[in-house]
Structures are given as C-alpha cells and as structure tokens.
Amino acid sequence: MEKIHDKKRLVINLLDWYDEHARVLPWREEATPYRVWVSEIMLQQTRVEAVKPYFERFLKAFPSISSLANAKDDELSKVWEGLGYYNRVKNMKKCAQMCMELYDGKLPSTYEQLLQLPGIGSYTAGAVASIAFKEKAAAVDGNVLRVFSRLLVSEDDILKESTKKKFQKIILDYIPEERCDAFNQALMEIGALVCAPNAAPRCNICPLAQDCIGYQNGKAHYLPIKKAKKQRRIEKRTILVVVWKDKVLLYQRPEKGLLSKMYEFKNLEDHYLKKDIINRIGAKHVLSYKKLKDAKHVFSHIEWHMKACLIEVDEPIEEGIWCTKEELEHTYAIPSAFQTYKESLYEWWKEKSYE
DNA sequence: AAGCCGGGGAC
DNA sequence: GTCCCAGGCTT
Numbered sequence: 001m002e003k004i005h006d007k008k009r010l011v012i013n014l015l016d017w018y019d020e021h022a023r024v025l026p027w028r029e030e031a032t033p034y035r036v037w038v039s040e041i042m043l044q045q046t047r048v049e050a051v052k053p054y055f056e057r058f059l060k061a062f063p064s065i066s067s068l069a070n071a072k073d074d075e076l077s078k079v080w081e082g083l084g085y086y087n088r089v090k091n092m093k094k095c096a097q098m099c100m101e102l103y104d105g106k107l108p109s110t111y112e113q114l115l116q117l118p119g120i121g122s123y124t125a126g127a128v129a130s131i132a133f134k135e136k137a138a139a140v141d142g143n144v145l146r147v148f149s150r151l152l153v154s155e156d157d158i159l160k161e162s163t164k165k166k167f168q169k170i171i172l173d174y175i176p177e178e179r180c181d182a183f184n185q186a187l188m189e190i191g192a193l194v195c196a197p198n199a200a201p202r203c204n205i206c207p208l209a210q211d212c213i214g215y216q217n218g219k220a221h222y223l224p225i226k227k228a229k230k231q232r233r234i235e236k237r238t239i240l241v242v243v244w245k246d247k248v249l250l251y252q253r254p255e256k257g258l259l260s261k262m263y264e265f266k267n268l269e270d271h272y273l274k275k276d277i278i279n280r281i282g283a284k285h286v287l288s289y290k291k292l293k294d295a296k297h298v299f300s301h302i303e304w305h306m307k308a309c310l311i312e313v314d315e316p317i318e319e320g321i322w323c324t325k326e327e328l329e330h331t332y333a334i335p336s337a338f339q340t341y342k343e344s345l346y347e348w349w350k351e352k353s354y355e
Numbered sequence: 356a357a358g359c360c361g362g363g364g365a366c
Numbered sequence: 367g368t369c370c371c372a373g374g375c376t377t
Contacts, residue, residue: 043372050363050371084361087375121374141372161356188372198365198369226370230358258360299361336362 002153002213010151010211011176011183017207018186021193023048026055031181033107033132034065040127041088041119048192054083065105069096077262077333084336086262091119111137122168130180138171139184140164143191149224150195150214158224195220232303239308239341240266240277241292241348244315247322248345250332258299263332265341266318271307278311287312292344297337308341310348325349 004010022028025048027039038058042051061079062068071093080089095117099107107128108114114125126139138144145158148167156163175183191197194206203215214220242249242265250263278286292308316322323332325346334342 040372045360045371045373046362047364047371082362084363085373087360088373091374119374123373127372139372142370143372185372192372196365197371229369260360297362299359301359 001156002217004151004211004213006211007174010208011174013207013210014186014190015176015179015182018182018189022185022189023193026052028185031131033109033128035059036132037107037124037128038092040124040131041092042083044088044124045085046083050083054080065096065099065107068093069100073261074331074333078331081333082336086259086335088119094118095120107132109133109135111135122164126168127184130175130184134181136172136175136177136180138168138175139188140168140171141188141191142197143188143195144171144184146197146224147187147191147195147208150201150220151208151212153213153217153219153223155223155225157227159227159229232298232301234303234305235269236271237304237306238268238270238272238277239292239306239338240268240281241308241310241341241345242266242281242313242318243310243345243348244313244322246349246352247316247324248328249318250321250323250328250334252321258302259335259337262335263321263323264334265338266320267306274309277309281311281313282317285313285315285317287314290348292341295340299337304337306337306340308344310344 027035039051039055042054042058058079061075062071076089076093077086080086098117099105109129110133111125111129114120114128115122120128123139123141126137129135129137130139145164145167148154148171149156149158156166190206190208195201201220203209203212203220206212206215209215212220214223249266251266253259253262253264255261274289278289288311290310292310295306295308297304297306321332328334328342
C-alpha cells in the first residue's frame with residue numbers, strides 16, 4: 001500500500017469535480033434526514049437508476065417516520081415490490097418504530113446512534129450522519145473501496161471486513177471539516193461515473209489521476225482485488241398458475257427465508273410430468289391445461305429453473321388466496337421471479353375477456 | 356468468516 | 367455468461 005503525497009490537492013480536485021459533475025438526484029434536492037435515510041436504504045446493493053422510480057413513490061406513500069411506523073406490512077411490500085432485498089423495508093419499519101419510541105419521532109443524529117438501528121450498518125450510518133447531519137464520518141461502500149484501492153494501490157481483498165475497517169480509518173483523515181457530505185458523495189460519484197465498476201477505469205478524464213498512485217504506476221486496471229465468490233446452486237421448480245373463473249390462486253411465503261411474506265403462485269420443488277400435475281390437482285376439477293414457457297430467475301445465491309403451466313379448475317378446491325386482477329395489481333406483492341407468469345396470466349385473462 | 360438475502364444493467 | 371451495484375444480518 002502506497003501513500004498519497006498531496007492529500008489536500010486530491011480533496012480539492014475531487015470537490016471541484018463534484019461541484020461541476022454531480023448528477024441531479026431526487027434525494028439530493030432536499031437532503032432531510034428522512035429522505036436521505038430512505039434513499040440510502042434503497043441504494044444498498046442497488047443502482048441509482050433502479051432506485052429512482054421507487055424513491056418518490058415511497059415518499060408519497062409514507063411521507064414521514066410516523067406514517068412508516070404505522071404502515072401495514074402488505075402495503076410496505078407492495079411499494080417495495082420488484083426492488084429486492086425485502087428485509088430492508090421490514091427493518092425500516094422497525095427502525096421507524098424505534099425512532100418514535102426513543103428519539104421523539106426523528107432519526108438520531110450521530111453515527112454511533114444510527115449504527116444501533118436495524119438495517120443501518122457502518123456504511124449507511126456514515127452516509128446519513130455526514131449527508132443529513134454534517135458529521136465527519138466515513139461512508140465506505142463498494143465505490144469507495146474500489147476508488148481507494150486504486151488510489152493507494154491496495155491489494156487487500158475488498159470483500160473482507162478488515163479491509164473495510166482499514167479504509168474507514170484511512171478515509172477519515174481525508175474528510176474536510178466543511179464539506180463532509182459533499183466529500184462522501186463525491187467519492188461515490190467518482191466510483192460510479194469515472195473509476196467505474198465492470199469496466200476499465202476512465203483515468204483519462206479522472207480529476208484524481210494526478211494523485212492516483214494506481215494510475216501513475218499503471219496498476220489501476222487490475223485493482224481492486226476481490227476473492228472469487230462461490231457459485232449459485234440450481235433449484236428446479238414447477239409453477240402452477242391455477243385459475244378459477246376470474247381469480248388466480250396465491251399463497252403467502254413463510255415468515256423467514258427467501259422472499260419472506262411475499263405472495264406467489266402455487267409452486268413446487270422439482271419438475272413434474274403433466275399427468276402427475278393433473279393428478280395432484282384432481283383430474284375431475286381440471287377444465288383446461290396450458291403449458292407455459294420455461295423461465296429462469298437468478299437470485300444472489302440460487303437459480304430457479306422453472307417449468308410452468310396454467311390450469312383452469314371448476315371450483316376453488318385449494319386453500320389459499322383466490323385473487324382478482326385488481327388485487328394482483330394493487331394489493332399483493334409478487335416478487336420478480338414470477339413476472340413471466342404474471343404476464344402469461346394477464347394474456348390468458350385477456351383472451352377470456354375477464355379484464 | 357461464511358452464508359443468506361433480489362433484481363437488473365453493463366459488458 | 368460474468369460482474370457488481372450508495373450493504374446488512376445471521377450463523
């Protein structure tokens with residue numbers, strides 16, 4: 001690990017660049033603690049472009065900490081539908097309830113207090129403390145780790161917790177007293193737009209190139225070092241879109257584990273023959289059977305290889321939720337894994353002119 | 356330290 | 367296909 005010679009110059013160049021190139025983002029317009037917090041939770045492992053359509057919608061549905069503390073779980077899930085990592089929004093509700101009880105309905109203002117709240121780890125605590133409350137705290141995310149490992153030519157594995165801690169400490173020494181909020185955001189902005197992930201670093205346009213040891217030594221391109229992650233396991237699943245008249249059969253997933261408490265079509269582990277599926281439903285109840293296209297959905301640690309069919313039954317034989325199109329659209333949150341089959345269902349309803 | 360937890364965009 | 371994103375929690 002090398003040492004930067006002129007830290008002050010680096011910080012000035014960074015802030016000057018940020019003043020000119022910062023993207024206009026909804027949560028930057030009016031950086032209230034609530035808005036900053038909501039944006040930071042949404043942005044965990046999620047790109048800016050993916051968050052944009054959710055941010056204003058969420059603020060409109062839950063404009064304050066108290067409204068969030070009193071929200072119904074299904075309404076929260078529905079607003080978060082499609083964004084992923086659904087525990088984030090569950091933790092937000094818990095967090096809002098704690099703010100009501102402990103902090104007079106507001107977010108606490110210090111890094112240490114924020115860190116105690118559910119869903120807020122070292123990065124988010126640093127981001128909210130610095131951006132919303134102007135506390136001189138580091139906010140070390142994937143961008144910052146990448147930028148700094150190149151700046152300093154660090155060959156530490158950035159996935160290790162110890163590396164993150166190390167950089168947190170180092171970076172604290174760079175943060176200017178006056179503009180800690182801009183500094184942290186500028187580092188991430190550089191990481192997103194210049195010192196890019198999944199692409200060659202654009203050192204030719206980088207305002208930090210002058211002070212970047214990785215660039216100066218021609219080592220920026222192979223950094224950061226990251227240990228290979230283990231491969232996903234594959235699960236075969238069979239999706240049964242069971243319909244009765246103008247309704248479809250839904251179930252709620254268990255409290256814990258993957259996609260907890262989200263809603264889904266009937267589905268089974270493994271793949272089955274048509275006759276076994278028909279037998280399982282009870283042959284005399286099946287009015288029609290339609291094979292649907294295969295689909296694959298990739299989670300962070302699992303791959304679902306799905307086969308599917310749409311089955312029309314003559315009476316509501318299964319215990320579950322018989323759900324209308326209206327409720328599918330406005331009430332029940334269905335994870336993206338089932339999106340293909342939600343579309344198949346809409347087409348089927350359209351053909352049957354149930355809409 | 357390693358596993359769990361989503362979804363999608365860029366290459 | 368592979369990588370990784372304004373990460374955090376649980377085991």
